[in-house]
Amino acid sequence: MTIDPEQLGRSKSDLAKELRELRERAGLTGVRLAGLCSMSQGTISKIETGKKIPTLTEVELILRAVNAPEDVIAEISALARSANTQWQDVRASWRLGLEKRQSELAALESGARELRFFLPAMLTGLLATPEYVRASLDYSPGDISKTVARKLERQTVLYDASKTFTFMLTEQAVKWAVVGPMAMSVQIERLAALSHLPNIRIGVIPFGSLLSRGPMNTFTVYDDRLVTVETFTGRMVFQDPRDVAEHLEVFSTYEGAAVFDEKARTQLYEWSEMYRRDI
CATH class of the missing domain: 1.10.260.40 (lambda repressor-like DNA-binding domains)
Incomplete structure (x- = not known):
């Protein structure tokens, strides 16, 4: 459609x-x-x-x-x-102030118990270091200081033991150079550190993994009730159970191809070392 x-x-x-x-x-x-x-x-x-x-x-x-x-x-x-579909224009977010968007995301995260993130291209702000957050907002108009602060404030939700998080990242998402080599190394090692938290699963899909379905969009599933899908010009919000179920099925497909826990951390530290060699 x-x-x-x-x-x-x-x-x-x-x-x-x-x-x-x-x-x-x-x-x-x-x-x-x-x-x-x-x-x-x-x-x-x-x-x-x-x-x-x-x-x-x-x-x-x-x-x-x-x-x-x-x-x-x-x-x-x-x-x-x-x-059952909402369109949220990124230009409207700029006009209203990006920190308002951060408040909306914080409300979604607060109201959910199980959150699943599929990240094919870049990291989400919940996983990002302060330097990575600032650099990822370089394209945004106006003063971004409040937005950076709000993004970092949102990260406290990761330590809420009543919630579970699964982050599915492609190798490209992990290695996309948003900041310089040392900062990228630190960023990747932060992912490895967060994966030790009992309520967080971080899966990585290395290049060469056999998958017939291409990673088209960043998306987040909140429980089994709502999906947000990111595009360059905005995001769509799907609330119909069939749309949610389809995204959960896609997520499960990629989850089956990912590595977790020690295997994931081993891979992450290898990629971190790759950036350190570039210094």
Whole structure:
């Protein structure tokens, strides 16, 4: 499906309107539709008033209950997928201040118990040294000092023993030279040190690992309820359970190709030494 960021907000209200009209044309009350779909009447009401975004499964149940024709099913299903996707423009983040984005990320991390990060190109700020964080924000407009401070502050969540973190990194992500050789060596050894924490798993996928599926995007899965996918111009947020499940399946594929624990640390120290030889 082609995602038009301009349409994502409107699709939520459009979906509510279309579902309500389909129920009315079918001659069903909200109570009757709820019974046919094994939902509560309150859920149907919230969906039809736009207070709740229905999942694709809920939309399918409603469409079957109202005997919608195939062309309508295809149209409404596409609308539902758009409604379950959010687009967050990086330029809007710049206008509002990047530290606000850091607060949003901190809220997501605070509310999750299991966090999975797939990092094919660069490190996430949670794993970064102060020098790496500053260098990675060089392209950002304006004063980045508050954003750097907020990124480093977020790292305290790693020491919350009630949460588990799995970071999946390609060799490129580990070795991408954001800072100079000595700073890169220190950065890589920080990864090895963090991997000793009992609630953190750091997996690395060395070059040459046999994988038929290419690493297309950085993404993060929060529990089994939400996925964020990074692009150059912004990020998409997926909340539909099917989208979340697909990203978990992709994550599992890469997890099977990664090395962890002592094997990962051995690899990391080799890459760190590579940078030290360049000094």
